[in-house]
Amino acid sequence: MSGRMELVCPAGTPATLRAAVQAGADAVYCGFRDETNARNFPGLNFSPQEMAEGIRFAHDHGAKVLVAINTFAHAGAVDPWRKAADIAAGAGADAIIAADIAVLDHMASAHPGTRLHLSVQAAAATPEAIGFYAKTFGVRRVVLPRVLSVQEIAALNRAIDVETEAFVFGGLCVMTEGRCHLSSYASGRSPNLNGVCSPPEMVSYDEDAGGTAARLAGFTIDRYKPGQPTGYPTLCKGRFKAGDKAGHLFEDPVSLNAGSMIVALRSAGVTALKIEGRQRGKGYVTEVVRAFKRAVEAAERGFDPTAIDSILASLSEGGRQTTGAYRKTWR
Amino acid sequence: MATQNDAISLPAFARLLPSFTGLPLGPLLTLSLRSLARRRPGLFERLGEHSSARYLIDPTDLPFAFAVVPDGTASVVRVTGKSADTPSDVTIRGPLLMLLGVLDGTLDGDALFFHRTVSVSGRTEAVVALRNAIEDAELRPSDLLGLRGLLGRFADAGILGGLSAVREFAASAPAREEGRT
Numbered sequence: 001m002s003g004r005m006e007l008v009c010p011a012g013t014p015a016t017l018r019a020a021v022q023a024g025a026d027a028v029y030c031g032f033r034d035e036t037n038a039r040n041f042p043g044l045n046f047s048p049q050e051m052a053e054g055i056r057f058a059h060d061h062g063a064k065v066l067v068a069i070n071t072f073a074h075a076g077a078v079d080p081w082r083k084a085a086d087i088a089a090g091a092g093a094d095a096i097i098a099a100d101i102a103v104l105d106h107m108a109s110a111h112p113g114t115r116l117h118l119s120v121q122a123a124a125a126t127p128e129a130i131g132f133y134a135k136t137f138g139v140r141r142v143v144l145p146r147v148l149s150v151q152e153i154a155a156l157n158r159a160i161d162v163e164t165e166a167f168v169f170g171g172l173c174v175m176t177e178g179r180c181h182l183s184s185y186a187s188g189r190s191p192n193l194n195g196v197c198s199p200p201e202m203v204s205y206d207e208d209a210g211g212t213a214a215r216l217a218g219f220t221i222d223r224y225k226p227g228q229p230t231g232y233p234t235l236c237k238g239r240f241k242a243g244d245k246a247g248h249l250f251e252d253p254v255s256l257n258a259g260s261m262i263v264a265l266r267s268a269g270v271t272a273l274k275i276e277g278r279q280r281g282k283g284y285v286t287e288v289v290r291a292f293k294r295a296v297e298a299a300e301r302g303f304d305p306t307a308i309d310s311i312l313a314s315l316s317e318g319g320r321q322t323t324g325a326y327r328k329t330w331r
Numbered sequence: 332m333a334t335q336n337d338a339i340s341l342p343a344f345a346r347l348l349p350s351f352t353g354l355p356l357g358p359l360l361t362l363s364l365r366s367l368a369r370r371r372p373g374l375f376e377r378l379g380e381h382s383s384a385r386y387l388i389d390p391t392d393l394p395f396a397f398a399v400v401p402d403g404t405a406s407v408v409r410v411t412g413k414s415a416d417t418p419s420d421v422t423i424r425g426p427l428l429m430l431l432g433v434l435d436g437t438l439d440g441d442a443l444f445f446h447r448t449v450s451v452s453g454r455t456e457a458v459v460a461l462r463n464a465i466e467d468a469e470l471r472p473s474d475l476l477g478l479r480g481l482l483g484r485f486a487d488a489g490i491l492g493g494l495s496a497v498r499e500f501a502a503s504a505p506a507r508e509e510g511r512t
Contacts, residue, residue, distance in 0.1 A: 042459045230445050281466050282466065
């Protein structure tokens, strides 16, 4: 690929948007305070006025704002999604990130001048699927599902003529995005339709003599001994008992850090690197963006992956990390 | 050395302070919060329906707690005892210096919660809303005191510097104790 890779960073609040821009983000992605985006948590996200102010701030500092309207519209009630798209386009968003065909169609017909990025929620991972979205709606970039190896991304990029964006850091959904029904099953609300996985109104931390039980809608997702660090009860990262064994049946509670893969992703033709974490705070976002900015610059200057990895070493926080599907190995 | 997630408590004598339930601390904090709501209404709008929730903020190293309803210009703060009978939707417990660190953005509230330095019980969604509202607020002491300009900057520098010094002093207390034995 030609040109420098773009660093796309998360913002759950206006303060975090400003922090991300000041830390060196090339683009910030964020959403409105409703069900139209996949991080619909209480107190998070932007009002229309805050979005307009955030876009002005980003543009004044040379950064872009990509507005996520990436949940699936409810049958017979598409208006909130169309309205969100209209407000974002009117505020000067640099792109809309969408997955629902109704939203993509509305954008293509009502706002043809605004770039369209295909959300990871659309789970488009084949040249045929991506070609359909590009040809039908004029999608210019695809956010890749986190199930592809670097070799598969390289092959995909050779077969398509739109940009690709790859997640490089943060929480990891190993399920094919947009098709996970775990949260719906347990709570009746889903990231795909309501924008929230493990809705907090159904989360409880219950103390007893043995420690703390983290529950979602009454289901125990994990138990912690007294004093042991806890986690948010997300079903896919829960610890369950099957037969006589307890373990992480769906997914180990590890987070993605593909810093060592930046050079490989660049060679594979990836245009933009995405950091996950719109629910994370300013301090976290600032630290991660600064480190990845230095890592991307090092990659552009031809540093090797080991040197880049050392730049990002401070981000491990003692937690377990993985390069995910990018580097597939036999076990 | 204390890490950011380690609990740093006030010296033990703070627990011996008299209860402030009879003093005008509650009305003063109520006025301060209502004044903040007039100046920065967006901060409270972010709480949405949770602005009417009853938050019990319980500094574990003080002999009293605060019952807060952050309802914009109708906000109420009461100083209460430690009784479990105080009605609340959410209870947040932790050392005062850590709670103040979350409020002024010095400390990461998520990390403090997941490492058990701060404990939370009750309606999780109201806690999440409060956490996100505080995260966006970028509150300075001058915001709470209603001070602006040079006076506000002096207050921020003095209070934040003072809190930082107290945290360092409290964090080094275990090391001083070890040195004595």
